[in-house]
Amino acid sequence: MCHRLRTFIEPAVLSAQFASTIYDTGLLMTLKERYNVTANYSLGNASHSGDEEEQKDISNFYMIYNILHASTSILTAFYLAILGDKGFRKLPVCCPLLGYVISRAMLLLVILLDWPVQVMFGAAALQGLSGGYASYWAGVMAIASDQSTVEQRSLQLVSVEVAYGVAGFIGSTTSGYIYNLDIHTEHQGAILSGLSMLFFLLSLTYTLFILNIHNPTIHSQTRDPQEEHKSINDSKEEESKHECGTLVNAPSNNSESSPKLADTYIGIFPTCYNKVNILLLVMAALMYRVANGRFVDILPTFMVKKPLNWNAKQVGYGNAAGFVIFFTSFAGTWFFSKCLRDVSMGIIGLVSFASGLLVMAFVQKTYMFFIARALNLFALMTMPTIRSMLSKQVDASSYGKIFVLLELSFTLASVITSPIFTKIYQATLDWFAGFCFILSSILSFLAIIPVGVVAYRTRQQQGYEPIPSS
Known part of the structure; x- marks a missing residue:
């Protein structure tokens, strides 16, 4: 029997987070350059007033940018999560990554073609409609869970968090140097934006074509599926009884009343809620x-x-x-x-x-x-x-x-x-x-x-x- 080579989600996280951190620096410096010129021009080069106007413009930009990204991602993220649970596990990760690739390309066009920075509001909305960070990170956690056994799941999830932090640290420390590579050109920041788009594309390619989701828990089970299902239900029932016993004050001598408490539900939560x-x-x-x-x-x-x-x-x-x-x-x-x-x-x-x-x-x-x-x-x-x-x-x-x-x-x-x-x-x-x-x-x-x-x-x-x- 032929077995596929086991792969992990960490390389995709490393590539995407590196791309994200250098993009953050590129966007901020592009905003500073554009709004600084606008503020000084409109206020007659009054340095103090120009600095204040620049601060207001940049803070207003981030306010609108973040609101657009957050508000447009809510419904899409939930829909992608439902599809992911139905078997399309890569979808909640690949859709946001595709949105990131396109939005980073838009920043590159803003720099190269001198488009107004307000074009990036469309990029923020596009990121949200593709699922955004909420869908991406939830999908990553789901894949990492599928790739681990129950005993090693905590270690697997921690390794993803560490990969995220390592990539963010490397991207942050190198982003300034990358941004200055084209300092003597008319379009400073183009190299950094292009690299950000490239690394998001690498992450998408890896996830779509190389990553295979291998669940060792499923493959290691040899018991009958009905017996396994009954065992899981019994263990959940016992766990529910134990949790309800610690959360609800029950100074009663009636030993038969306590187990029934765990089976009583109000709405979607049990009475021990x-x-x-x-x-x-x-x-x-x-x-x-x-x-x-x-x-x-x-x-x-x-x-x-x-x-x-x-x-x-x-x-x-x-x-x-x-x-x-x-x-x-x-x-x-x-x-x-x-x-x-x-x-x-x-x-x-x-x-x-x-x-x-x-x-x-x-x-x-x-x-x-x-x-x-x-x-x-x-x-x-x-x-x-x-x-x-x-x-x-x-x-x-x-x-x-x-x-x-x-x-x-x-x-x-x-x-x-x-x-x-x-x-x-x-x-x-x-x-x-x-x-x-x-x-x-x-x-x-x-x-x-x-x-x-x-x-x-x-x-x-x-x-x-x-x-x-x-």
């Missing part, structure tokens, strides 16, 4: 994601304004510092998980993120920027631990539902808060450009409260023990 804890955790996750998302939106504009006024190389180093946090947060999670609970790790991540943002608000020199980033070393521990706590509040059969609702709430929150923070940033440019970072820091500190309340409630619930019968 703790609505208060779910709402508190979603609230904490939303506050963190709003704070993090708006910080990421404003940071590129902040880096190219005075007093930093960074060039392409410095922007690349600044972005690379953000990808270092992937490694340090993973190391922190691996280390702290040996001695701390989820709630403690989540609070460490929130404090790390909030303190870094507080320092970032007062950055005046390059070294201060990297000090602020150093304080963010454990910032990415927050969401994995909140998701872990969230999964412990519902039955295992409800994981997919609750996580889909969580991601949808993130997207809607982004669409709502992006213009609000952008306008606040523009209104405070004159007297304190870091004011939005302070707002994000406050949101992150406030997110500690619902996480702590959930920890207290869970400890109280687990403290109830059935009274032994006489």
